[in-house]
Amino acid sequence: MKHLYYLLLAIILLPCHAANAQLITTSPAIVQRSSNPIVITFHADQGNKGLMGLTSSTPVYAHTGIIRKGSTKWEYAPQWLDNSAKYKLSYVSANTWQLTIPGINEYYGITDAVEVEKLAFVFRNANGSKEGKTADGGDIFVNVVQDNEFELTLTSSAESEYITQARDITFTATTTSSADIDIYLNSMTSTPVASAKSTTALTKTIAINTPGTYNIIARATSGTKTATQTSTITYLGQSTQTDYPGGIPQMGAKANSDGSVTFCLAAPDKSNVLIVGSWNDYDIATSLPMHYQDYNGNRYFWATVSGLAADTDYPYYYLVDGQYKVGDPYANLVLDPWNDRYISPTVFPDMPPYPSDKVNDVPLAVYNSSINDYEWKIKNFKGVDQSALVIYELLIRDFNGSEGQSLGNGTIAGVMEKLDYLKELGVNAIELLPVMEFNGNNSWGYNPNFYFAPDKAYGTPDDYRKLVDAIHERGMAVILDVVFNQSDGLHPWYRMYDIDRNPFYNGTAPHSYSVLNDWNQDNQLVQQQFKDALIYWLTSYNVDGFRFDLVKGLGSNQSYNATYNQSTNTWSGVTEDKTNAYNASRVARMKELHDAMRTVKPDAYFINEDLAGAKEENEMAEDKETNWANINNASCQFAMGWQSGSNLNRFYAPLDDNRIWGSTVSYSESHDEERMAYKCAQWGNTGIKGNVAMTMRRLGSVAAMMLMSPGAHMIWQFQEFGADETTKNGDGSNNTSPKKVVWNYLNDPDRAGLKQSYSELCAIRNGNPQMFKEGVTTVMSCDESNWANGRTIKLSNGTDELYCIVNPNISGSKAIEVPFTKDAAQYHLLSASYGVEPSLSGKSVTLPAGAYAVYGTAGMTDIEDIIDDVTPQINVYGGIGEIIIEGDYRELDIFNISGQRIHGTSGLPATIYIVIVDGTSNKVVVR
Structure with a gap:
């Protein structure tokens, strides 16, 4: 489960001139430095709609400050979550709230001669869990005009600069002082359609009856000062009913045999959509409306565009009902107007430029006929059996970059440089934290917006493919972490609807683990999107499987036994108990996704972060799915030297509440859990806290008990050499800010020794796969009761035997009785803690405190030992x-x-x- 996901780098300015359907309006319409009072009206159903639908009794507060001229920094703002009465808004009507500012100096406490350029706002509920911001998550700004300046503003009653049917629209011109005001239609050389002398406001209603573009121009003259403002209204043509070619709509861009391309957007309950592209210079006036087809209960809009050159980038977007500019949910590459400018050309050379002179407020999809063309070196990669996975969980952002710094500047190129290291470590799969186009450039990736496009912050689409190829060349698989429970606010289907009427999203989640915008899992188009995305990444990027985030949030809405409020599209009565209860719909849903994957890659890896009960997860296992098993707390307890709560038998699925053999991916650390080394440094027992050598030794013993347990396991990046930077905030939530790149830890002998232990343990698994397959007799003695006398794992297959022995004690050597079946001479040492020389005598192994040793019979092999022993007959x-x-x-x-x-x-x-x-x-x- 995720909490704080990303750092949004974009700052969005909300202009207060020539505006339509504003997020906030002001009285006076033009705010001057001396205005007194100033009434700020916040329209919660505009912008990101984060506070839409709140009742009149729900407190809403403004977090507000000023921006002085020449600066971008907030000043004179209170502490976040200051709920003083002065910041509380008054409820006016549904989704309309007001804040009265008696005067700028008085309200903000300004005592010096500050030239205020803007007032800055973020609106929120009492605890800050919901925020009202711009549509793209930016702060809200109101321009402040200095008292000696002459200013004109022109506003419109239209919700947007685009309309889809004839209507009367009222325009209002307002000035800061008495002036002569004229309003013109299309040209100031024509006769004004309205005029007034010596006034501060002029209103005119104009009938827009014919499709086309209308420019309404206001001009105001006061003495020698003249100002003009223009408001543009475009009356769009209408979409008409025509079936998609072939009769079955296919979402996204599809190339046709004649060289044309058919674009298709699913948009239920919408009446008009235009596709606006670079092929006609983004000219909305000349963009033809798309056709529509109603199919299987949903409406699809489509248009075929001819004359597109091969191997050429064509950015485009959709204009829906003249009101919503959105990207293509099925885009294979996305241009971001707010964040792409911060991506270095060395990371993404020749990135298609965002046409900011033509478009400025919508992510653009990019069509290129060759965007998915790639000559694969490894065409038919075959990974290990799912139960034999040893996965390396990797966040590209923090895996490489500036050594010893937390800049979050990791890239695919940096990962490529470390692949031989990972190969030598012995893992057989790399799991990438989400790489689908996410909000901002600095993120864990759990805030996706587009499921078919790789995020550009790490590299180009072909960089991702080269990475997959290079990983496969080294015999390792690639698993993608995917987020199907929620999305961020730039997904087209989120932006196209008010949340109370959005068929794709729930206004609030029916389960207790939602953070961002909760997908309506019952919508067939949502599920089709997910299935299509899985197939796309399996085929176009040749990945080998997926880890599904927060599977508890993927059940059907009604399965959580919450109460639905249709008028607000929200759920109440949501509890953790209901969310955590057995849920058959989750089992069914994951099987549907698995079935879709099987159509193109039958043996693709399938991993659930369900963290539910054994009944539910065993039913998933019957479909050949695996499930995350979080053993972090017990691992930390052992590492810190505390017996209580240190049961590590759960590394083995049958001892984890009787889960099916091989059905879990168990781990001692993950991106969601605290680092063991950090907890040792903070709360370790005597002789462990502050003792790096002993900490690394105990971490090695955790690794031994995990990796010597049959079944799949996972290593979180840098776990193998004891990374110890905290991953949590003070309240226990995930700290998703960039972490230090700590490859220099390997210069420490004890940390390098821990890494060598991981390599040896992985080599034992890789070199002796017969000891880790189903049917091997497994005896785990690694629970709390196996502390004073030591812990053991015994694996036996025919005459082959493998033993892991651990001394859990925090001081003193211990002779540990081992259930050997042969003479001591029949066993040889395969691996041991760094700097430790175990002593094998009879049926006991003597180890110092915190250490481990692994012994095997003569048939066992490790990374250094090439065995040529054969039977006499073979x-x-x-x-x-x-x-x-x-x-x-x-x-x-x-x-x-x-x-x-x-x-x-x-x-x-x-x-x-x-x-x-x-x-x-x-x-x-x-x-």
């Missing part, structure tokens, strides 16, 4: 492109050095292979 060796087996055998398993199962003994790439013949492990080299 010879196994490598040839050129093949594995040769001489003799009769009953059972054969072949794995590459990364632990991937290989089918067949010929046509093999040159590398090292693990060949298991009748239970005996052999390493062979194929040339």
Whole structure:
């Protein structure tokens, strides 16, 4: 579950001249430095609509300050969440609130000669959980005119500068002092349509009856001073009913055989949509309306555009009902008017420029006929079995960049430089925190806006593909973290509707874990979007599977037993107990998504962050899905040296409330959990707190108990060398700000020793896959009761045995009794804590406090040991492109050095292979 997701870099200015359907209006219409009083009217149904639908009894407050001339910094503002009476707004009517400012100096406490240029506002509820801002999440500003300046403003009764039907529109020109005012239609060379002498306001209603563009111009003259303002109204043509070519609408941009492109947007309950593109210089007046088709209960708008050149970028957007400018939900690349300017050309060379001289307030989709063309080096990658995954969870932003600094400047190029490190570490999959186009450039990615476009902050679309190729070349899989429970406020389907009437989103969530904008999971178009997105990334980016964020939020609305208020599109009676209860609709929904993935990649990885009960997760497991298993608290307890709560048997799925074998991805750290090393430094037991060497040793023992447990596991980036920067805020929520890049930690011998332990443990798994598959006899003794006398894990498969032994104590060596079945001479040491030399005698292993050791029988292999032992009757060796087996055998398993199962003994790439013949492990080299 996520809390604070992103740092939005954009600042949006709200102009107060020539405006339509303003988020705030003022009285007087033009605010001067000496205006007294000033009434600010906040329209909660405009902008981001974060406070829309609040009742009259709900307190609404203004967080407000001033911007002085020549500055962008807020000044004279209170502390955030100051609920003093002076900041409280009065309820006027539905979605309309007012704040009275008696005078700028008096209200803000200004005592010096400050030249105030703007008043700044963010509106909020009492605890700040809901905010009223601009449509794009920016602060709200009101221009302040100096008392000696002459100013004219022109406002319109139209909700937008675009209308879709004939209507009368009222225009009002207002001045700061008495003036002669004229209002013209289209040209000041014509006769004014309205005039007044010696006045401060003039109003004129004009009938707009014919499609076209109308310029209403106000001119005011006061003595020698003259000012003009223009308001433009465009009466758009109408969309007409015509079926999509072929009869079945397909969302997004589809290339046709004749070279034309058909664009399609799903927009239920809308009547008019235009596609506005670079092909006609974004001229709305000459943009033809799209056709529409009603299909399966939904309305789709479509248009076919001809004459687009190959391999050329064409940005475009949709204008919906003359009121909403939106991008394409199915865009493969998105241009952001607020944040792209901060992306370095070295990160995204030749980025299509945002046409800010033509468009300035909408994310643009980019169509390019070759945007998904890429010549893959690795076309048919095959990863390890899902239950054998050892995943490295990676946030590109913080994985690389400026060493020792927290700038969040990591890139795909930086990840590429570290792939050999990850390969050597021994993981067999990399899971990327969300990379779908998110809000801002500095984010964890859990605030997506477009599900088919990679975020540009890390690199180009082909950079992502090169990364996938390079990961596959090293035998590792790629898993994407995806966010299907919520989106940010720039998603087209969020912007196209008032939230109380939005068919795609809930006004509030029916479950207890929502943070941003909650998807209506019952909408078939929402589900189609998700399925199409999964298929797109599996095919166009060749990824190997997905981790689904907050699956508890993916159930049907009614499944949470909350109460729906249709008038506000909100849910009440939401509780954690209801959310956490068994939910069959979540099981069904995840199976639907899995079925969609199977149509293009039947063996794609499927991981749920459900964190629910065993009944629900076992039903998901029956569909070959895996589920996150959070063992962080117990891992931290062990690492800190506290026996209570340190049960680590849960690393093994059958001991995690009887979950199905191999059905969990268990972990001791993740992006959502506190770092073990940080907790050791803060709350470690005697001899651990402040002792880096002992902390690293205990972290290594946690790693041993995790990685020696059969089943899939996950490592959070830098966990392997004891990263210790806190990941939490004071209230326990996630701190999503950039974290320090700490590769220099590997210069510390104890931290490097921990990393070596991870490498050795992964090598044991990769080199002995027969010991971690289903059917292996597994005895876990790693719960709280196994403290004073030590902890053990025993794996046995035929004559092969593997033992993990741990001394949990915080001081003193311990001789730990181990359930060996053979003489001591039959076991050899595969791995041990850094700087530790275990002693094996009889059936006991002596270890110092906090240390681990792993022993195996003669057939076991580690990263350094190439074993050529074979049975007397069978010879196994490598040839050129093949594995040769001489003799009769009953059972054969072949794995590459990364632990991937290989089918067949010929046509093999040159590398090292693990060949298991009748239970005996052999390493062979194929040339």
